[in-house]
Amino acid sequence: MSTYYVDKFLYTIDRDPKWVQRYKDDPAGTIEAWEQEVGRWLNDAEETTVLSFTDAERAALAAHDYVWLFEHGAHFFLNLTLFIALYDEEYTREQGPLSFQREFGRKLSHWLGKEYPSVGL
Amino acid sequence: MAQLTAVLASTHHPFYYKATTSPLEERPPFAAEWRRKVEAYRETLTAARPDVLVMVGADHFHQFFLDNYPQFLIGRAERYDATFYNEEREFGLPKYVLDGDVELSRYLHEGLLDRDFDFSFSHELKLDHSIICPIITVRPEADLPVVPIYTNIFAPPLPSPKRFWQVGRAIREVIDAYPSDLRVAAIGTGHLSLELGGPRQFGEHGPDPEFDRNAIEWLATGNIDAILENVTHESMAGAGNATHGFMDLLLMMGIAGDGVQADYVDELDLFHTREMYMTWYPNGAPA
Incomplete structure (x- = not known):
């Protein structure tokens, strides 16, 4: 897992x-472009060389799979927003106001009453 | 010495602005009552006739991210931009530029360091809705200089509830010692039980009404012992994954005093979360 990098993407x-x-129109293509243009960028002279996605993370981001990400x-907060x-x-x-937010919650309903996965890194 | 004329602690709800300013036919059914409650709450600040606002909030991954996330931070700038693109997009919040009070920022920062509270600091701080929501609700003229203070309620590991209380007590000491004729108000916003991006979000009520009832009672009576006995990072997570914003309300209770009853308490049960509006007058109620 490279949760930090996933959070950085979001x-x-x-x-x-x-x-x-771009991410709405072309999720998979945007991930690749983002890694080149944003993910590694620290400033015009410096770059991060130590971060990358796992295959599972890349697939979840490409599928807009917010349940997997949760x-x-x-x-x-990043995942929701x-x-x-x-x-x-x-x-x-x-479907009316807040219908997406409510569907988002319903898709996670199997976590009700359980301890959620930690967002601490 | 400066006079701390009011301490306000409330929830912040970024939907308030749109709910109460959109065309009448688009407003939710609870908008009128919500507005009445907020305007009544605003009077508690107006009556205190503040000259400067010490504002406590938490950056929601707007300026700060996990590459460099401060636990406690104070702004030391002459002016502050406010409202990020994604807050305009999601909540329809307007942009602001607020004046700072560099002298009070510097005095508070150094006073906190002297008391062993090692705050981070920023000379280029763009404020987010944790500070703009209360500007909209209690000082919509946005005409007073501010000293912004940010806390980490968001990116674990978080400081303890006890530490938030201690920071509040220390802020109070420093304000009381500030050699100035200014009338200072402290305004902080946070949350009662709240769920974001989890299965309990956007329900008919907040995720944990029992936590909310207890929290309001504890804050209103200044009951730090009950809070430290009952409120942990784990118990807050149990009440809703974003409930840790309660610690900013606890910090405000620390500014108000030790075991001090609130002078004004109101609340409003909304979808998604319960609103709370609380004010203390540490140096007596305004005439």
């Missing part, structure tokens, strides 16, 4: 409207 995508749109310790950005508008239009 964090840096969510804070930039261009990356939000279950593997992605930070709950980014997927709201991707899906809230169309869910609201088709």
Whole structure:
């Protein structure tokens, strides 16, 4: 697991409207581009060489699989906020306000009454 | 010496702004009552006639991330931008630029260091909704200088509940010692029981009404012993995965005093979470 890198992905995508749109339109392609342009970037002269995704993380991000991400310790706030950005508008239009947020909760209902996976790294 | 004229502790709800400013036909059915409660709460600050606001909140992964996350941080800037793109996108919050009070920032920071509270600091701090929500609710004119203080309620490992209380007590000592004629108000926001990105989110009520009842009672009566006996990181997680924001309310109780009853307590049961509005007047109720 490289949960830090997954959180970094969610964090840096969510804070930039261009990356939000790219990740919505082309998840797999965006992961590759992000690793080149953002994931390794520290400043124009420096880069991070020690971080990478596992195959399972890459697959979950490519599938917008927020349930898997929750279950593997992605930070709950980053996981929620980014997927709201991707899906809230169309869910609201088709099924009413907060319908995406409620579906998100329902898909995690098997965790009710259990200790959640830690978001601590 | 400076006078601490009011201490406010409340939940912050980023949906308030949109719920109460959108066209009438788009507002949720509880918007009018919500607005009445917030405006009544605002009066508790207005009556205290503050000159400067010490504001306690928590950055929600807006400026700070896991590469470098402060446990406690104070802003020392002359001005602060506020509201990030993703808060405009999700909550419709407006952007602000707030004036800082560099002199009080410096005095508070050094006073805390002198008392062994080793705060991080920032000279370029963009504020998020934990500080802008209370500006919108209790000081919508946004006309007073601020000293922002951020805590870590979000990125484990977190400081203990006891430490939040101690930080509040220390902030109070430093404000009381500040050689100035300023009237200072301290405003902090956090959460009661809250779930974000988990199975209990966005329910008809907050995830743990019993925790909420107890928490309001403990805060309103200044009962630090009951809090330290009952509230741990684990018990807060049991009440909802984002309940740790309660510790910012505890910090505010520490600023208010030791065993001090609140002067104003109100609440509102909403979907997703319960709202709480609490005020102490440490130097007597305003005339």
